[in-house]
Amino acid sequence: MLAQEVAKKYAGGLFLSVKERGLVDQAHDQLKDLKDFLTDDPTLLNFLMAPHVLDGHKLDLVRDVFTDRIDRLLVEFLIVLVNKHRIGYLHEVIGEFIRLVKAERGIALVTVLTAVPLAEGERQRLIEKLKARTGMTIELEEKTDPDIIAGMIIILHNEIIDGSVRRGLDVLEGRLAKVRVH
Numbered sequence: 001m002l003a004q005e006v007a008k009k010y011a012g013g014l015f016l017s018v019k020e021r022g023l024v025d026q027a028h029d030q031l032k033d034l035k036d037f038l039t040d041d042p043t044l045l046n047f048l049m050a051p052h053v054l055d056g057h058k059l060d061l062v063r064d065v066f067t068d069r070i071d072r073l074l075v076e077f078l079i080v081l082v083n084k085h086r087i088g089y090l091h092e093v094i095g096e097f098i099r100l101v102k103a104e105r106g107i108a109l110v111t112v113l114t115a116v117p118l119a120e121g122e123r124q125r126l127i128e129k130l131k132a133r134t135g136m137t138i139e140l141e142e143k144t145d146p147d148i149i150a151g152m153i154i155i156l157h158n159e160i161i162d163g164s165v166r167r168g169l170d171v172l173e174g175r176l177a178k179v180r181v182h
Helices: 002-021 024-040 043-049 055-066 072-083 087-104 120-134 165-178
Strands: 107-114 137-144 152-156 159-162
Touching: 002 024, 002 072, 002 087, 024 043, 024 072, 024 087, 043 055, 043 087, 055 072, 072 087, 087 107, 107 120, 120 137, 120 152
Parallel strands: 107 137
Antiparallel strands: 107 152, 152 159
């Protein structure tokens, strides 16, 4: 939960700053590349998160590595994350920033969690229903989790729509636990 709150706060601030300066597309591309780089090789992020490394060394590294590679505003943003000890949330912050950019462009990032992969017809019906509900183009990310048994959980922006059988059983169990038997 903390990661989501941190991501919203910092990504929101960054988004407003780059939008004000007309750098949304450039920032989007550079941050997406940075996220891909850190996913492939987390060494740099691990160094920046290490509690035994002095903040001054971390800041020097950020400046040395990024000054000629990404926009100055993004370098300063990374410095803020290091100074505030929030650099460990960088993946979440970038993900939220990308979501904000896509929302600005009329695209909703939606995650759907099902017990088994969706069939093509189900996927298309879901996309159409979500498009009608949001008025946005839908970009669907599918994940599977057999623990939900059946049904689906949809995560749309900050809203979670839980239509899983697991949740239904949990609700039923709660109701049955309240029933008094004589």
